[in-house]
Amino acid sequence: MGDKADVWQGTLALMVLKTLETMGPLHGYGIARRIEQTSRDLLAVNYGTLYPALLKLEQEGYITSEWGQSDNNRRAKYYKLTRAGRRQLAREAREWEQTTAILARFLSPGEESS
């Protein structure tokens, strides 16, 4: 696990929101797998940390949940993006892009002179 980056709180929420936007309603296990796949297994999501994050998003009203049936007939709780969640996702994604753009400019060598 040493070379895999841990997922920290703030970005986990953003990833969850993005995942739900792309995939539609999904259960916790599905979200975790999806995040791992999308990061091409570079990120190790400790699945356990996902649930408090989901609860927080739900308390803030960005997602809602509902019990349903999984593909292989397991009972699972499905999470769904709300309208507020969509807005929040757009806002956070924009902020994140700005931050990374600034940092990228800082860190790439030789850029200072240009």
Add this chain to the structure above:
Amino acid sequence: MRNLRAWFLRLFGVFSKESRNRELAAELEGHLQMHIDDNVRAGMTREEARRQALIKLGGVEQTMENYRDRLGVPALESLLQDLRYALRMLRKNPAFTAAAMLTLALGIGANAAIFTLTYAVILKSLPVPHPGQLVRYTFRQGAMDIGLSGPAYEALRRHETVNTDLLAWSDAEFALQENGAVTRVSGAMITGSGFRVLELRPYLGRVFGDQDDVTSGGPSGYQALLGYDYWKQHFQGSQAVLGQALTVNGRVGTVIGVLPPGFDGLIAGMRADLVLPLAFEEVLHAPQPMRRHDGSFWLTVMGRLKPGESVQTAQANLRATEATVREEADPSHHFLSGFFAPFHFGVESGRTGRSLMKVVYQEPLVVLEVLVGLLLLLCCANTALLVLARVSSRTREFALRSALGAPRARLFRQVLLEVGLLAAGGLGGGICLGWVGAQKLVAMLASIGEPPPLDVTPRAAIIAFTASISLLSALVAGLWPALRAVRVAPGPSLKQGGPVSSSKGLGRWMVPAQVAVSVTLLFAASLLGRSFLKLLLENSGFRADGLMLANVDLRANKPTNVVATQSAQRMVEALESTPGVEAATVLSYPPISDSWSASHYYSVGEHGAVHSDMQTWPEPVSPGYFAAMGTRIVEGRGFTRSDANSDPVCVPSASAAAYYFPREDALGKFIYSGGEDPSLDGKTKPDPKNTCRVIGVAEDARYHSLREAPPRILYRPIVRDDLGAEFCLAVRSGNADIAAAAIRAALRRVTPTAVLPAILSFRDLVNHQLRRERVLVALSACFAAIALLLTALGLYALLARDVLLRTREMGVRLALGAQPGEALRMVIWQGLRLVLVGIVIGLVAALAMARLLGGLLFGIRPTDPFTLAAVAGVLLSVALAASVIPGRRATKVDPMVALRYE
């Protein structure tokens, strides 16, 4: 916004945890199953698949723990947990809990009750907009606050410049004719400017203006306003009341509006159910209206300050204009500089309106507030001692918790929570006790007949006050024990077996403090009690035994003064002829009823020296007066029936005789009345028509009030028009029932239509006049008794504990040959030392208290050394009694048992 929503849900989550936990468990179960399925599909064995899934999840328990923290508010939950624990601890020790709660409830309840009264009498603002802008003009001598005359009000209104306008108000009793019956309605009259100054809007209809405050009330008769409660009760809150005609004192008026709810008038304790323009006074006071009379002082005068003005500028303005006002209000100089010379104009804040009760009760209430404050302090100290004892016996528990990693703040909070719960119990008890207590007090203060309509229902202000003192007491009582609990060192406390640490450090402070408070309370109670006894026992100039009185009211018959006087005299004759009646008389005012009367008399001495007095009390009496009232004649003789027809005679009281005839024998000399005061020009001859010859001298009588020095009284036989429609009959008889029956019979015989009056004994009057003192004595004695009890309990608990802790030491001492008496002496001396320190501090505090009491005492100095010594003695004996029991226990220690104990 999002955060708020999340917090709200989390707070809610605290209480719905169970179901959410089950849901999460189900969700995680589903999660694991899906993961295992995937892993099996990827080729793992079932065992391995499960193991990998669990590793990836990071532990079910840990996940649930994190989830739970997010679900609720951990800080709140630990608080709830502590609270539940505290409740369990209190339930486990019902005796301790009951004792502590009761102590706090007593202290809090006493404070709530006194504060309720203080609020109703002193603090409550008038329910009008910006009451802080109101000022009230006064005309008073000491506590006697009599109001302004009509001309003084007008003159003041013309000359003062700090108010937008002034108003004059007078309470009144109206006779309202309804369906043929006459009912008495308590009401008031107000000038046309009144509602403008008060800025009071009616609940219904309109209020008066200047056009309504004129003779006959204007073209459509007098306009009337109804009080809200009265309207609700008597007119069922009907809108149709507007325009309805009322017959008041035989005149027709029209209802034009209803006053807003909560407005009871400007005078606390007097309800204004019916309000008429001040002009109605000409009907009420007919045939002698008072509004233009220079010598009738009866109006409550208030004003509303202009922006930027204050009570101070109003006072300055009053001083600047007072000379002009006095001149215009009394051109004859007869009243303001004559009879009313001891009275002064003043202006003060009018925020609370005028309160007749405030004048009488402000000082006692301040004293009572101090007393109950001290009592609460004592209750807190006792609770602190109790809690401390509990904390010390739980030393092991605190040590264990601390060793297991409980932060100090948590232990601190635990103790404070427990005390807080006790205080909450105390608050509940205190509010009930306070409410009941306030009602009892109001009943005790009731005048003969009905209680004063003081509003003592618990209001927001009172509950807030009570809650805050409870919180404060919890802090005061809990802080010390909580600090001690935190200081417990885990190591040594866990090693030792039983409860450790003595309460020495705290006891050294608590016991003297309790004793000091008790000394102060006891001292106040004894001073008030002795003063009360003095008032009761000191010769009043009347003999109370067998003296019965009745206030006769013939106003319904509208008699002239001549007719009223004749009726009164015939009643006295009827009474005198009744078997069993020793003597009877008529009086113009009932004695010791705070009524006040003064007239101008003078005498001319042997060498032409004139002694003139405007403060002599004229008292027209029947021949039987001295025998009936029990006032002794000290020189000469009293009146006989023939005196009424001979040349005028009179009997001055001893102080009057000494005033008019200093160093001379008064008998046979003359006292003059009326006409020009010869002291003004020295030449005017006394008018022989207004002359009376002194035939005797009577002992002084405290006619006006038991609390005040006897007035100079001049008794003379009744002449034909001396009495008005209201007078008082006094009968002396060995049997109260005979006297009462005689009075009723006499009244029925002379004026069959008159209402039968209430018949009171002289003792009733005394009790009524001294009700303020009685309440003060009862309350302060009650507080002092509680204080003594609490102090004794506190001391006992402290010493008993000490003896218990030192059992081993005692055992060693006894084994080494100490006498049991020594152990007893040691314990007693240990308590006594603390008590002595407390007494010394208490005596100093008591002397400070005495200054506060000064104005309420009668015939006793506030620093009375005898009382001080007695109080110290009582405290010492109580302390001795409290230390004897633990002391004796110390002597009974068996050395063998004590030494084997470890």
